[in-house]
Every structure is written in structure tokens, then in C-alpha cells.
Amino acid sequence: MPTKASSEPRNWDLRSDTVTKPNSAMLSAMLSAPVGDDVFGEDPTVAALEARVASLCNKPAALFCASSTMANQLAIRTHMRDPPESLVCHTDAHVFAYESGGASLLSQTQMIPVKPSEGHNLQLADVQRVFINNNQLGHCAPTHLVALENTMAGVIMPVEDMREISAFAREHGAKLHLDGSRLWNASVASGIAISEYAGLVDTLNLCLSKGMGCPVGAVLVGSEQFIGKARHFRKVFGGGWRQAGVLAAAGLHAIDHVWPTMADTHRLARRLADGLSKCGFEIALPVDTNMVLVRAPSAVPDAQRIFVEAALEKGVKLVTIYGNVLRIVLHHQIDGNCIDVLLETATTCFGNV
Ligand SMILES: Cc1ncc(COP(=O)(O)O)c(C=O)c1O
Structure with a gap:
């Protein structure tokens, strides 16, 4: 039976846009x-x-x-x-x-x-x-x-x-x-x-x-x-x-x-930011491109740690910077499924307003 992509543990890395790996098309361009x-x-x-x-x-x-x-x-x-x-x-x-x-x-x-x-x-x-x-x-x-x-x-x-x-x-x-x-x-x-x-x-x-x-x-x-x-x-x-x-x-x-796919990456970042904000996250900086800098809901004690750990359990790696800001970085190897998983995780942790 097919499982929902969003419930499968995956290995999505949103700590930086430096974590991408060359795909087979890039590798064959390099080889030739x-x-x-x-x-x-x-x-x-x-x-x-x-x-x-x-x-x-x-x-x-x-x-x-x-x-x-x-x-x-x-x-x-x-x-x-x-x-x-x-x-x-x-x-x-x-x-x-x-x-x-x-x-x-x-x-x-x-x-x-x-x-x-x-x-x-x-x-x-x-x-x-x-x-x-x-x-x-x-x-x-x-x-x-x-x-x-x-x-x-x-x-x-x-x-x-x-x-x-x-x-x-x-x-x-x-x-x-x-x-x-x-x-x-x-x-x-x-x-x-x-x-x-x-x-x-x-x-x-x-x-x-x-x-x-x-x-x-x-x-x-x-x-x-x-x-x-x-x-x-x-x-x-x-x-x-x-x-x-x-x-x-x-x-x-x-x-x-890769460059021509950047607009899609930016759209996913926007969707993520909008979804997180509905779960009570504070948007720390304007989401102009591929980065979403947020603070987890301040009303919930230890919210940032709870969210980072819950995301990791679902296969999404996140990183906290400057003490209390989550820097979520999208790139061309992140798809809509990952954003779905992250938003589901946020909803499970903090609800949705
Ligand atoms: C704005 C900016 N400039 C320069 C660098 C340095 O890049 P590299 O790791 O390729 O030396 C980085 C790395 O993250 C960066 O974000």
C-alpha cells in the first residue's frame, strides 16, 4: 500500500543551501x-x-x-x-x-x-x-x-x-x-x-x-x-x-x-513562512528569497527545541542561530513534500490559528 509521502521519514536538510549534492545530470556534465x-x-x-x-x-x-x-x-x-x-x-x-x-x-x-x-x-x-x-x-x-x-x-x-x-x-x-x-x-x-x-x-x-x-x-x-x-x-x-x-x-x-528552478524554491519558502506564521511563529526577517528566519511561538515554553526535535524525527534537519532564531534554508533539492511535513509538524506541536 502506498504510504503518504509526508509521513515517510526522509532526509531533508534545511540547515543551509550549501548542503546540496550534485545530482546525476550535474555529475555527467562534470565527467564529460x-x-x-x-x-x-x-x-x-x-x-x-x-x-x-x-x-x-x-x-x-x-x-x-x-x-x-x-x-x-x-x-x-x-x-x-x-x-x-x-x-x-x-x-x-x-x-x-x-x-x-x-x-x-x-x-x-x-x-x-x-x-x-x-x-x-x-x-x-x-x-x-x-x-x-x-x-x-x-x-x-x-x-x-x-x-x-x-x-x-x-x-x-x-x-x-x-x-x-x-x-x-x-x-x-x-x-x-x-x-x-x-x-x-x-x-x-x-x-x-x-x-x-x-x-x-x-x-x-x-x-x-x-x-x-x-x-x-x-x-x-x-x-x-x-x-x-x-x-x-x-x-x-x-x-x-x-x-x-x-x-x-x-x-x-x-x-x-538549477538557476531556472530558483523561483520555485522561493515560492516554497513563502508557503512555509505563511504556514508557520499561522501556527504562531514570528517571522524574524522578510522572506524575499530562499530563507525563512522565524522564532517559534513564544507562548509555548521551550517551543524552539520541541519543534526542532519533532522535525528531526520526521527526517527534517533544522538549525538555530543567534540563540533563538530558526534559519530554514531552502534549495533545489527540497520539494513540496518536505514543506508539507514541516507544516504538519508545526501544526501538531502548536496548533493552527
Ligand atoms: C554571504 C556569504 N558570503 C560568503 C560565504 C562563504 O562561502 P564559502 O563557504 O564558499 O567560502 C558564505 C557562506 O555561507 C556566505 O553566506
Whole structure:
């Protein structure tokens, strides 16, 4: 007798969009990729991926990197050529909070993290408040770089805010880097082309191993001269790789086959958020893309733990961040059955209003 899919214990992992596994179509694209030695500039699949992403961004050049951390750190290292200089970013930006102090270690950079005075994203006034423009007495490290992140915690940074910050940075001779690890999601959800976002910044990084489902990889994009220098630093960082076309093939496959499914993932996230809110969950951040950040019903003692354990019993892995926020991350290997199971679990635990 067929059992209801929603009652079968499954192995759904909603802790992050980095947990995806390459499916058979991606693996066969990787197996059949033409390859060569990329340090000699002879890997045709790496070249094809770099050209494809550069063209999506309408920028002259791109560099395939092992990870988004590597791409961000290479960007900072390449921009920061005349220390002492400073970099302004959001306090929660990955480049500041989660890259192991890399900018200080690798680029002699003073990080100036700024908390938005209003809302979730940085706005021009936040950047202006901390931007170091005047170094007459030599006391300060002038700001040479502003680093933005879009999406951040799944929330889209409005293009208008990016535009204002970009104009300000340019006016003051500073560079702009975008950690666009999830810009794929932002572009799909906002309907704004990647190239439009990219036009507002000097450099950006697009990750392939998050919502795009690749096993590894990120692409750093910028001018010919910038990417040439970043390629040199990538070698220094130990990131000069050889037949990397097997990995680049996964990226090309993801752009053609995974990226187009992102809108469905976002719809599932919305459905989940609406359903959880009917069960008394508080929505902690706007659900713009693939992430649902919620707090379990506060009226129920120990609600978060009860829900996480009940979900795990049904085969759904969840993770709690910042102490009391559940960060539920959807990706292309999550289907409607999983959302049904999670909503049934929430209803069983807390009822439905
Ligand atoms: C916004 C953002 N940037 C950069 C990274 C670093 O990615 P990687 O794990 O590929 O180094 C992450 C990782 O989760 C991220 O969320």
C-alpha cells in the first residue's frame, strides 16, 4: 500500500543551501567536460565558465575560485594595494563576521563594521557615518573599499540603496565590492538583471556552491586588470588549480539547469513562512528569497527545541542561530513534500490559528 509521502521519514536538510549534492545530470556534465591545465590557462571549461559569468555581469573578466571566501578575500587583497586603508561593511557581512579575520591577516585592512541604523540593510547614511575621508593628521586609515552583500540572510538589498552607496563611493574615490554569493537569488526574486547590480560595483563574487547546487566554486568578476592581479594573488593563496574544468562544468550546468528552478524554491519558502506564521511563529526577517528566519511561538515554553526535535524525527534537519532564531534554508533539492511535513509538524506541536 502506498504510504503518504509526508509521513515517510526522509532526509531533508534545511540547515543551509550549501548542503546540496550534485545530482546525476550535474555529475555527467562534470565527467564529460573537456579539461586542461588551468594554471597554463588551458582549461576550456574553466574559460567557458569565466566568460559566461563575466558576460552575465556585463564585465570584462572573471576568475573561477575554490570558494566564496577565497573570492571575497582575493577581492579585498587586490583592491587594498596601499595600506593602511580601511573597508566599510555591515556588521553581519560575511567578509567581516565569518571569514576568520582574513582581511586583517591577508590584506592589512582595518575593517569598519557598521550596524544599519534602520532596517536590515546598509543605507547610504550608515556608510557616510563611518567612512574615513579625511586623514589630514595621519591618525586614520582612509576608506578605500566598501563591501556590500546581497542577499544577506535571504533579504534583498534594494538596488536603490546600492545605487546611492555606489555613487557616494565613486565620488570619494573608493571602490565597491559586492559579496553576491546569493545574487542569483536576488536577481530571480527582484526581476533585476545580474548585470544591473554588477554595474553598480567594481567587483563582485557569485557563489556556485550555495543555491546553485555545485560541489565547490565561486566566480570573482571585474575589470581585465583587476582579475589579472587577482589571478596572481590566487596563485599565492594556493588557489592555482589544474584540470578544474570538471568543477567549472558543474557551474555551467547550474546556470542552465538549477538557476531556472530558483523561483520555485522561493515560492516554497513563502508557503512555509505563511504556514508557520499561522501556527504562531514570528517571522524574524522578510522572506524575499530562499530563507525563512522565524522564532517559534513564544507562548509555548521551550517551543524552539520541541519543534526542532519533532522535525528531526520526521527526517527534517533544522538549525538555530543567534540563540533563538530558526534559519530554514531552502534549495533545489527540497520539494513540496518536505514543506508539507514541516507544516504538519508545526501544526501538531502548536496548533493552527
Ligand atoms: C554571504 C556569504 N558570503 C560568503 C560565504 C562563504 O562561502 P564559502 O563557504 O564558499 O567560502 C558564505 C557562506 O555561507 C556566505 O553566506
